[in-house]
Amino acid sequence: MSDNSVLLRVEDLHTWFELRRFGFFRIGHVRAVDGVNCVLGRGEAVAVVGESGCGKSTLARTILGLYTPTKGRIVFDGKVLDTKDDKAMQAYRAQVGYVQQDPFGALPPFMDVRRILDEPLVINGVKDPKERDARIRQALEDVRLTPVDDFLGKFPHQLSGGQQQRLVIARAIILKPKLIVADEPVSMLDASVRVEILQLLRRLQEAYGISIIYITHDLSTVRFFSERIFVMYGAKIIEQAKTRDLLDNPQHPYTRALLNAIPDPDPDNAHRFREVPGGEPPSLMNPPSGCRFHPRCPAIIRGKCDAQIPPDLELEPAHKVACWLYADNVQRESA
Amino acid sequence: MNWMRTNLKLLTSYPSALAGLVVILALVIMAVYAMVSMPLSEAINLWRAGEGIWQDTPRNAAPAWLNVFRREKLPVTQVYDTTQMPGSKTVESLGGGLKEIRVVFPVEYAYDGFPQEISVFTTAQFEQARPNLTMYWLTPDGREIPLGNETLRASESFRLSQDTRLSRRLRNQPAEIGLFADPGAPSPTVLKGTYQFVAEGIVFEDAADIDVKLVVYGQLHGLAGTDHRRRDIMVALLWGTPIALAMGFVAAVGATVSTMLIAAVGAWYGGWVDELIQRITEVHLILPILPILIMVGTLYNRSLVVIMGLFVLLSVFSGGIKTYRALFLQIKEAPYIExxxxxxxxxxxxxxxxxxPRVLPVLIPQFVTLIPSFVFLEATLAVLGLGDPLLPTWGKVLWEAETNGALFNGHYYWVLAPSVLLLVTGLGFSMLGFTLDRVFNPRLRGL
Known part of the structure; x- marks a missing residue:
């Protein structure tokens, strides 16, 4: 990808949380994000998938500037993010919108719609009340909360779940961001409104050229939504590829297992046993040596997978996988 | 805010809240009335003053409205003053600078009880020669009782009830009984009718003059009675209201709002800020507040501002911090904060x-219920003798009643009125506060 088409570049990102006993004895770290590299193009929608506790939400929050990375850097719009510079961080956060998982929890219950949308504008220095009003109305129209005047005075508890999530999206786009991070935006919604919300996000992405990082554990919505998929496991991205490519041709054993676990509405399934790797997700306090997946991997290469961390191998253009199984192929091709 | 408005509307559907509001409104009206009718400096002056100001009121008199419930009516105070009643004084010049001044007060007496005391106060204006005054008493049945013949100084007071010569003349009865008793009755009974107080004075200078004031002290006075220093207790009851309300309000604001804010700051910043606040709170929790207040009151200053300020300071880091902190720690993790x-x-x-804003529903009811507890605290301190030395407060009325053996002497009204006011204040605010709690925290509504 050429440099100008890149919006966000994440390089060797680590976000570790210190663990303390009695308030001051350090007893270790939770390595929630542990060496993530990825690139996001302008106007691109990317899905980050993985099971609970794999670090995908921490990655999202680090990208949002809510957590300070322990190591590594984030390059946004050609500039390296300086997490110590409050002003630069505020300017950066204004360009990144956040759509949260629980729409009701994400809205302050004591503020009405107008106030909720006004807050980001006030904080980020939009001083003219007329301009604020116009932008609030525009945002509400963008998320189809119309007629706008009916909604301005309402409180979150007076809205339905879908309307609440639309309001959260309106709040995320009101500062005209270049990137939206959506952390499981539909997992707490009714199945009937999920598609609407995803379509809305898609439409906004196309209308305003916003890039979207869509975090989910639900692969069935990914196909519909994103152009590329990052698969996370144990605080690392283990495979990234174009959506179709990844779904049709998964390479990493974990990705295969994940795809296998997608529920498929076929009556025959009742009599079929799905092959799912045993074991539990790795502890992020004390992660397995080598490949994080090796204790559960059906295709483990003893002496290699459990000893050395696999590098990102580019199997095809735009299809990277971190797995020792393909090390030989790639070397032969590149040789 | 909208939810506030709906909640307040909901509030009116609770009778207890309405009753509480009515009580609070009545107290506020009383406070406003006190402040409008009498400036604080005047109230303080009245309350500190001795006999000079409270010359015309009886000592330890019960409230006047008790007569409504009595078959035998007790007297209220009657004051006859030449400066107030122009027709009562006649001046006749006898020539050579000599003037005769004659004062006649018709005393209408239709009560069943005797007066508490009778006093005559005179003021005389002269340069050299002191005027002379002869006083006598005419009863409705035609008897004439001499009350004395005196040479006057600039101001004199004749306590007829303490005059032993007069008492001997009245068959060893004190003046207030002897002057009003029916001589034919076996036991002292009041002879009702119109008495006359006559004072005949002679002045020896052209510019000289005499003014006379007769006070027939009753056994009842005003709405709340009087205390041992003749002060109208109503002054303290009235002015005690704004003082109690203001102090309760200010102290409650100081104690709850500051506590809540400190808890919020501690919970949000966490780390050493939180640790520090927690440790200070824990030290404060074991500090005995009342002994500290007594110590400060005894050794340093007993003014209400100092004592209450100290109390608010001591209650800033109270147990409330722990409660609010628990709430804030929960709120802090809410997604909307992120x-x-x-x-x-x-x-x-x-x-x-x-x-x-998330804890306001918890804070507001707590705040309202806290107000009377600070009013009680002031009363407690006053009863312990740590009341403000200047201000008239309910607590000080109670303290003075207690130190002067009010209940032992049967002056129940002296204790009852301030106690009832304290109780009603507590009741009003509690009723409102508990209802607010139910409205703002709907989970309690079914209980």
Whole structure:
């Protein structure tokens, strides 16, 4: 990808949380994000998938500037993010919108719609009340909360779940961001409104050229939504590829297992046993040596997978996988 | 705010809240009336003053409205003053600078009880020669009783009830009984009718003059009676209201709002800020507040401002911090706080605009129920002898009643009125506060 088409570049990102006993004895770290590299193009929608506790939400929050990375850097719009510079961080956060998982929890219950949308504008220095009003109305129209005047005075508890999530999206786009991070935006919604919300996000992405990082554990919505998929496991991205490519041709054993676990509405399934790797997700306090997946991997290469961390191998253009199984192929091709 | 409005509307559907509001409104009206009718300096002056100001009121008199419930009516105070009643004084010039001044007060007496005391106060204006005054008493049945013949100084007071010569003349009865008793009756009974007080004075200078005031002290006085220093207790009851309300309000604001804000700051910033606040709170929790207040009151200053200020300071780091902190720690993790951080809301903004509004439903009822507890605290301190030395407060009325053996002497009204006011204040605020709690915290509504 050429440099100008890149919006966000994440390089060797680590976000570790210190663990303390009695308030001051350090007893270790939770390595929630542990060496993530990825690139996001302008106007691109990317899905980050993985099971609970794999670090995908921490990655999202680090990208949002809510957590300070322990190591590594984030390059946004050609500039390296300086997490110590409050002003630069505020300017950066204004360009990144956040759509949260629980729409009701994400809205302050004591503020009405107008106030909720006004807050980001006030904080980020939009001083003219007329301009604020116009932008609030525009945002509400963008998320189809119309007629706008009916909604301005309402409180979150007076809205339905879908309307609440639309309001959260309106709040995320009101500062005209270049990137939206959506952390499981539909997992707490009714199945009937999920598609609407995803379509809305898609439409906004196309209308305003916003890039979207869509975090989910639900692969069935990914196909519909994103152009590329990052698969996370144990605080690392283990495979990234174009959506179709990844779904049709998964390479990493974990990705295969994940795809296998997608529920498929076929009556025959009742009599079929799905092959799912045993074991539990790795502890992020004390992660397995080598490949994080090796204790559960059906295709483990003893002496290699459990000893050395696999590098990102580019199997095809735009299809990277971190797995020792393909090390030989790639070397032969590149040789 | 909208939810406030709906909640307040809901409030009116609770009779207890309405009753509480009525009580509070009545107290506020009383406070406003006190402040409008009498400035604080005047109230303090009245309350500190001795006999000079309270010359015309009886000592330890019960409230006047008790007569409504009595078959035998007790007297209220009657004051006859030449300066107030122009027709009562006649001046006749005898020539050569000599003038005769004659004062006649018709005393209408239709009560069943005897007066408490009778006194005559005179003021005389002269340069050299002191005027002379002869006083006598005419009863309705035609008897004439001499009350004395005196040479006057500039101001004199004749306590007829303490005059032993007069008492001997009245068959060893004190003046207030002897002058009004029916001589034919076996036991002292009042002879009802119109008495006359006559004072005949002679002045020896052209510019000289005499003014006479006769006070027939009753056994009842005003709405609340009087205390041992003849002060009208109503002054303290009236002015005690704004003082109690203001103090309760200010102290409650100081204690709850500051406590809540400190808890919010501690919970949000965490780390050593939180640790420090927690440790200070724990030290404060074991400090004995009342002995400290007594110590300060005894050794340093007993003014209400100092004592209450100290109390508020001591209660800033009270157990409430723990309660609020628990709430804030929960609120802090709410997704909307994270959302606010994602659009760069500052720490202070998050604390004040995003966290504090969530605890207001808890704070407001607590605040309202706390107000009377501070009013009680003032009363407690006053009863312990740590009341403000200047201000008239309910607590000080109670303290003075107690130190002067009010209940032992049967002056129940002296204790009853301030106690009832304290109780009613507590009741009013509690009724409102508990109802607010039910409205703001709907989970309690079914209980």
């Amino acid at each position: 959302g606010a951080r994602s659009y760069s809301a500052s720490n202070m903004r998050i604390v004040f605009r995003y966290m504090v």
